[in-house]
Amino acid sequence: MEIIQIVGLGLLSTVLALIIKEQKPLFAFLLTTFTGIIIFMFLIGKIHTIIELLQNLTLHSSINPMYLKTILKIIGIAYIAEFGAQIVRDAGQEAVASKIELTGKILIMVMAVPIISVIVESVIQLMPT
Structure with a gap:
């Protein structure tokens, strides 16, 4: 029931931030930022497990590992930009x-260009000439 712990931490942080915000807005901001970092640190282990699973699937299939790395970078950019x-x-x-969000979107497009070009090349090869 890890989600209960995370939600509890979030609710506690929110209540404390609302109380502190009236007297010390900077401390309230630091509290919410620190809470977000703690939650992110909690998730790093889960993210690592997912990455390992995807790497194993890639090794056992005929997928080029470069595509997995690119997709993981794209997902990382999206999460970091959102955070x-x-x-x-x-x-x-x-x-x-x-x-920040615009920059994340542009970086994702840049990272996706090689994958998009491979898809377009594959479709062109499937089309009768």
């Missing part, structure tokens, strides 16, 4: 959060 944008948004900087 960073949420922290910045919590600090009241909506414009900066939007720029």
Whole structure:
């Protein structure tokens, strides 16, 4: 029941942040940021397990490992950009959060170009000439 622990931590942090926010807004922001980092650190083990499983599946199939690495990087960029944008948004900087999200989306497109080109080449080869 790990989710209960995470939700409990989140609720406790939220209540404390709301109480502290009136007196010390900076401490409330630091508390919420620290809570987010703790939750992320909790998930690192789970993420590692998923990556190992995907690597094993890749080794036992005919999939090029470069594609798995690229997809994992894309997923990492998405999660890191979202996490960073949420922290910045919590600090009241909506414009900066939007720029972080835009940057993440552009980096994902850049990383996806090799995979998209392979898919297009495969479709072209399947088409009758």
